[in-house]
Amino acid sequence: MREIRRDDDGALLGFIRPAGEAWEPLTVFGYPLGEPRSEEEASEEVHRTGLEVLMRRWEFLEDGEWYRCVILEAAAEEVRIRPDDHRYPHNVYALTLERPEPGTFRHE
Structure with missing residues (x-):
């Protein structure tokens, strides 16, 4: 690489x-x-x-559902996101995804 x-x-x-x-x-x-x-x-x-x-809207997969999010930080091994979907069931400001791939993370 x-x-x-x-x-x-x-x-x-x-x-x-x-x-x-x-x-x-x-x-x-x-x-x-x-x-x-x-x-x-x-x-x-x-x-x-x-x-x-990185500035586009993205979606992440959790428990079989796709939720909209925005990227807060991106590094080689992980991406820190903020869920931006009213359907997301958890009250969190940010999540860290380790090595996200197209099967679990995608841009709209």
Whole structure:
């Protein structure tokens, strides 16, 4: 896996990782940003959408139900979220999801 950083300040934007003969663009917490493609195209995708996608609405799966949320913090191993769904049954400000993947965490 290779880090992709912003040129001007070195901020981590995401990663790319080998996927057969291609490269897969990933968020800072390893969530796929799209289909595998050339190394240059994958790097460009991370530059273009790596941080922007973190500001979108997301959903997390709990007890068989999908609930809307927003990302508060994102790191390589975990994502801290705030549930933003009136149907969510627990009164919590934030939850930490360890290594979320498309089967349990997705953006709208």
